[in-house]
Amino acid sequence: xxxxxxxxxxxxxxxxxxxxxxxxxxxxxxxxxxxxxxxxxxxxxxxxxxxxxxxxxxxxxxxxxxxxxxxxxxxxxxxxxxxxxxxxx
Amino acid sequence: xxxxxxxxxxxxxxxxxxxxxxxxxxxxxxxxxxxxxxxxxxxxxxxxxxxxxxxxxxxxxxxxxxxxxxxxxxxxxxxxxxxxxxxxxxxxxxxxxxxxxxxxxxxxxxxxxxxxxxxxxxxxxxxxxxxxxxxxxxxxxxxxxxxxxxxxxxxxxxxxxxxxxxxxxxxxxxxxxxxxxxxxxxxxxxxxxxxxxxxxxxxxxxxxxxxxxxxxxxxxxxxxxxxxxxxxxxxxxxxxxxxxxxxxxxxxxxxxxxxxxxxxxxxxxxxxxxxxxxxxxxxxxxxxxxxxxxxxxxxxxxxxxxxxxxxxxxxxxxxxxxxxxxxxxxxxxxxxxxxxxxxxxxxxxxxxxxxxxxxxxxxxxxxxxxxxxxxxxxxxxxxxxxxxxxxxxxxxxxxxxxxxxxxxxxxxxxxxxxxxxxxxxxxxx
Numbered sequence: 001x002x003x004x005x006x007x008x009x010x011x012x013x014x015x016x017x018x019x020x021x022x023x024x025x026x027x028x029x030x031x032x033x034x035x036x037x038x039x040x041x042x043x044x045x046x047x048x049x050x051x052x053x054x055x056x057x058x059x060x061x062x063x064x065x066x067x068x069x070x071x072x073x074x075x076x077x078x079x080x081x082x083x084x085x086x087x088x089x
Numbered sequence: 090x091x092x093x094x095x096x097x098x099x100x101x102x103x104x105x106x107x108x109x110x111x112x113x114x115x116x117x118x119x120x121x122x123x124x125x126x127x128x129x130x131x132x133x134x135x136x137x138x139x140x141x142x143x144x145x146x147x148x149x150x151x152x153x154x155x156x157x158x159x160x161x162x163x164x165x166x167x168x169x170x171x172x173x174x175x176x177x178x179x180x181x182x183x184x185x186x187x188x189x190x191x192x193x194x195x196x197x198x199x200x201x202x203x204x205x206x207x208x209x210x211x212x213x214x215x216x217x218x219x220x221x222x223x224x225x226x227x228x229x230x231x232x233x234x235x236x237x238x239x240x241x242x243x244x245x246x247x248x249x250x251x252x253x254x255x256x257x258x259x260x261x262x263x264x265x266x267x268x269x270x271x272x273x274x275x276x277x278x279x280x281x282x283x284x285x286x287x288x289x290x291x292x293x294x295x296x297x298x299x300x301x302x303x304x305x306x307x308x309x310x311x312x313x314x315x316x317x318x319x320x321x322x323x324x325x326x327x328x329x330x331x332x333x334x335x336x337x338x339x340x341x342x343x344x345x346x347x348x349x350x351x352x353x354x355x356x357x358x359x360x361x362x363x364x365x366x367x368x369x370x371x372x373x374x375x376x377x378x379x380x381x382x383x384x385x386x387x388x389x390x391x392x393x394x395x396x397x398x399x400x401x402x403x404x405x406x407x408x409x410x411x412x413x414x415x416x417x418x419x420x421x422x423x424x425x426x427x428x429x430x431x432x433x434x435x436x437x438x439x440x441x442x443x444x445x446x447x448x449x450x451x452x453x454x455x456x457x458x459x460x461x462x463x464x465x466x467x468x469x470x471x472x473x474x475x476x477x478x479x480x481x482x483x484x485x486x487x488x489x490x491x492x493x494x495x496x497x498x499x500x501x502x503x504x505x506x507x508x509x510x511x512x513x514x515x516x517x518x
Contacts, residue, residue: 002142002510003094033215066139070120071093
């Protein structure tokens with residue numbers, strides 16, 4: 001589903017739009033091109049490699065709690081597979 | 090944690106005895122189960138937090154499904170506020186496709202024409218997108234500052250009009266400067282045929298016009314073309330009667346949510362599908378190019394023009410189409426009711442089906458069951474419109490200019506044009 005994940009900014013690279021964030025404890029490089037005024041320690045919503053906007057620590061925690069709850073009910077083995085191994089032209 | 094957004098794994102097999110495409114998804118499709126047992130008001134506020142990318146469409150589908158189930162009506166000012174915000178979200182999303190995603194995919198296909206055509210740099214386009222994103226967020230803040238307009242049965246909404254008009258103007262201006270090069274209403278009136286589109290693309294100096302030129306010049310107008318149909322619509326693009334009720338029953342099954350079919354067939358739901366049923370430019374292009382790349386690009390432009398024109402004219406007065414809803418038969422002898430609602434999200438139709446235990450007010454009404462069906466599951470069905478288009482790209486691959494990297498680039502262009510709303514991994518063998 002269309003989830004944007006709250007992430008905490010760990011490092012901001014001066015002179016570029018790249019940032020390193022903590023996405024569920026994993027360090028990840030993302031683009032800050034769509035967000036201004038963000039600082040290390042701020043939370044941003046991340047989607048397809050971009051920070052979308054800043055969110056408050058409270059909203060970040062509430063959203064992460066929902067995502068965690070969804071993860072407990074919907075483990076990764078819910079992967080679908082093409083019946084019969086795929087599509088021929 | 091980031092794995093919880095899921096992703097698509099897409100394999101193209103272009104060599105060997107059986108060229109084809111395989112799409113696998115790890116998208117979380119039943120996350121809405123977490124809402125079972127919660128009060129309606131809590132679900133209404135939490136849902137767009139969880140599904141935030143198209144949060145407005147999500148909130149809309151939830152609100153209208155609840156209202157259908159409960160027989161509640163929101164105030165007219167609330168209907169307008171919801172419609173305005175949905176329009177703004179669609180504008181924001183279509184701008185992202187046109188300013189960021191399509192240029193990246195087309196440039197990857199062939200850098201040389203891009204160097205010639207793309208007069209705005211990636212940095213300039215990102216800056217424009219950032220301004221549009223800020224304007225959307227300001228608009229959303231202004232419209233939700235008092236009562237949440239997406240609370241089922243919400244009362245009157247009275248947003249601060251100056252903030253509203255400011256933010257609306259920025260969104261509309263972005264469309265003018267970055268996409269159309271002219272007032273969107275004028276573009277809509279003046280670009281109604283393939284020849285008009287060609288003429289506009291030749292003279293306009295915007296990134297979007299460059300996209301149209303590149304698609305035409307590189308012979309990509311038919312890319313991805315296949316025979317998968319679109320979700321049926323009535324006149325004016327409204328959903329076919331009975332479609333929602335039919336989906337309501339099917340949605341109970343996890344397997345259906347993961348790979349939906351209509352009458353046993355995969356279907357497409359996208360801006361192209363919406364516009365095809367409205368006739369005009371996109372229908373005319375589809376008569377020549379089917380559901381290929383150029384009609385898809387045109388559909389984004391037409392929708393963006395229409396929504397931007399409406400926003401620029403009179404933000405709160407612009408007529409809003411009613412989202413499709415249906416109340417489902419309540420369970421007699423109980424306070425249980427059910428409803429299904431569909432909102433036109435930027436990428437396609439979003440459907441919510443829920444069961445509620447009726448209370449006197451949102452605070453005492455509880456959600457019992459919640460099912461969702463997103464456009465990505467229709468469009469990226471293992472045998473759907475993208476899979477078929479990719480299979481043809483894989484089959485054509487070896488014969489195409491002897492450049493194996495072009496197979497992957499063409500595949501990425503098609504995937505971008507239908508837009509899965511999630512990360513994907515593509516492998517070509």
